[in-house]
Amino acid sequence: MNSLSKTAYCGIYCPDCIRYQNKYDEYARKLKNELENTEFSKYAEIKTPFGANFVKYNEFIEVLDALTNAQCEKPCRVGGGCSGTPCKIMECCISKGFEGCWDCTELEKCEKFDILQPRCGEMPKNNIRTIKKHGVQHWIDLREKFYIWQQ
Ligand code: SF4
Ligand code: SF4
Incomplete structure (x- = not known):
């Protein structure tokens, strides 16, 4: 599985998520x-x-x-969203034909990320900023910690 397939539209790296292939x-x-x-x-x-x-x-x-019901066997992009349910960010990207929010010019003012804020803080937007700079195939080692208690 390549870098893009594990990278959600919102800049989350699914293998770091507590739901991903959990026990x-x-x-x-x-x-x-x-x-x-x-x-x-x-x-x-x-x-x-x-x-x-x-x-x-x-x-x-x-x-x-x-x-x-909190299992993700596959990452977002491959499995159809978080636990198989598309979120507003995913729907927005698909409707605009974007590979991810890194293709968008409205990231800084986008409020669709508010739902991720309580547990993840600024991580998703920071990851997208990194992807914009380095490309989706070269960003994984530069990603931020997933949860606010890990940061
Ligand atoms: S819950 Fe969402 S972010 Fe977490 S592994 Fe599943 S698809 Fe990825
Ligand atoms: S408006 Fe842009 S940044 Fe916000 S969810 Fe849609 S594509 Fe992503």
Whole structure:
């Protein structure tokens, strides 16, 4: 797989993403199956001081479900978006015939990146600036850390 195929339209390098080919997806599915096989929900729903920690069991299952649906076997460009769902940035690039946002002159004022800001900060736009300068085949070693807690 070449550099472009692993580079999302938004300048994210998919192999660095927490969802990319992760293991927790499979573990979450196995754990949920095991809990269902043992009818753990019936055990958890009975209110008693013995096992009172299970009062949030249903919320826990919601998180387990989210984990089982947070897998990307393939990178964005090859797999059709984040976990197979195109985002507004991807749709925008495709509609304009762009290889990625590095082909666009409106990057600096684009607000479609706001959704990435809380976890990734300025990383996607900074990566695009790097791609604009060095080209999509020569930027990977220059990429920023993916998450704000890694920066
Ligand atoms: S497609 Fe999106 S969610 Fe999936 S690995 Fe790439 S950046 Fe992460
Ligand atoms: S307007 Fe430009 S920078 Fe913003 S998503 Fe579309 S192509 Fe990317």
